[in-house]
Amino acid sequence: MPVGTRGTVKAVSPEELRALGAHVILSNTYHLSVRPGSALIREAGGLHKFMGWDRVILTDSGGFQVFSLAKLRRLTEVGVTFQNHVDGGRCELTPENVMEIQRDLGSDIAMVLDECPPYGCTQEYAAVSMALTHRWAERTKNWLEKNSSYRPPLVFAIAQGSVFPELRKQSAEFLAGLDFDGYAIGGVSVGESEQEMMSAVESCCPNFPINKPRYAMGLGTPEQIVELIARGVDLFDCVLPTRVARNGTAFIPGGTLNIKNAEHAKSLIPIQEGCTCPACRTFTRAYIRHLVKCDEILGIRLISLHNLNFYLDLVRRARAAILNGTFASFRSSQSF
């Protein structure tokens, strides 16, 4: 899922995303609630219409952002109150109101509110936090049952448990029992090692229902994505394709290249030979480097398109390999 935190995938248009074959984008309840506000988006006919995207939208609940961005945070059983990072306005998120907000946004897939414990917390802290996340998930289920005629179409739960395998397992099992539409692994990509991240995923996945989609939140590099698919993950969101593009970095088979490097100054080949993205179809490395060196917006845009295509193509090929029964050879043939 390309990441459109604030209702736009950075530097690219909805039309371009459709042409790349993106089917789902991620947006964010916290960010949109702060600015421009969910009431406006509801009045505009929902986020799809507001941002001109007619395919699927998954919205994160904002839990992660409250714990990473907001100030003067106060966590209670009821929910979390905080000052937002934009104008310091006071907000409250509860398991119930994040469902209401995501319903107002018109999300196709809403995420439950969770508490995301910081990396490095004790197992005791992680266990207490996980229990709260579980109670919030139960309240979410209650809200969904009471509001069955007016709720987000699909709602995914989020397993927590930090880097502790036993907690991760418990969290996945507990949430599986609540019968959500899909299951996410949260609290990853928060500073832990790759090994700890993989371990968290490995502790969750086998304990999620086999017939429900699994989503690893905020991950990862191309290499990690292939390895996570191998562990049973179906869905990903990652800011890397657009974030690194703004620094001139493009994904290519075998790694990355930074277009600002002098070696590309006279290079008349595309970013990636054979790539069919809008950047590689028409433009050379030398041209895109010229744009980036001159701070021209089109440079960021072209690299963003290339990187998004790289990720989308990677998961498309992984999916095809699974369907063909050739995933093992696909996985081992990837060179990053």
Added chain:
Amino acid sequence: MPVGTRGTVKAVSPEELRALGAHVILSNTYHLSVRPGSALIREAGGLHKFMGWDRVILTDSGGFQVFSLAKLRRLTEVGVTFQNHVDGGRCELTPENVMEIQRDLGSDIAMVLDECPPYGCTQEYAAVSMALTHRWAERTKNWLEKNSSYRPPLVFAIAQGSVFPELRKQSAEFLAGLDFDGYAIGGVSVGESEQEMMSAVESCCPNFPINKPRYAMGLGTPEQIVELIARGVDLFDCVLPTRVARNGTAFIPGGTLNIKNAEHAKSLIPIQEGCTCPACRTFTRAYIRHLVKCDEILGIRLISLHNLNFYLDLVRRARAAILNGTFASFRSSQSF
């Protein structure tokens, strides 16, 4: 002509420009020579291929930029030497080498090298400067005759003479005698009043050949463009559509609006009702304001597309009115 000084019309793609119906874009010899260098562009197959634009390119010679941007400028009969504004590299532009550079770029329409005197100069200075510009135009003609098999397809001369009507008239008459492919009014939009600018154009136009295109360089507002068309000008380049977009300003009938104003925060209408540009077809003022307030690139891009469409539509309608014999009523019906 949308302005693509450094080989890109800011924030938009060649494909988008084609869809807007742009036929000619402007690029700049000085800027491209400094970065990325005309040798690279020649090696890449010319500017059309380098930047992915298959329609007409007009390149300014760089004279104006030497006089507005470069440092340690030294003007002689031969040409002008200077340090460029990017890395301080020493460059020389002469009437002959700007033809060579524009040929290397693959310009369809090249401009002669001229000296652009500063606004506020004396008539004596303007006359001496104009005479140099004329001698350079003669040298350009000589170069073109000697290089008839390998030269830019079309070359336009540039009339100077500052704000002095008699000099402007002399300049237009002198250059008309040299039989260039088109004629430009240079040295405008350099700080003079609108009245002085109009006077310069009025002194030039009647003295240009009736059967050659006339180009007012670096102009103007929508209102000015209609008034300049009324005075016989055919071609314009103006940075306003893309420059003001970066500040959140959109052109609409009757004036401009700044999307950042609070009044647009909840406005669910397009920038301009009835406008068929890609921004107005899909997005509301509230959404575009949200993007601009969040510094999202798509906001600049959408307003740039709207503003370019506004200008292109304006000149298309002016052209149709001329062909229909209804230009006078078109002109008086414009409200800016």
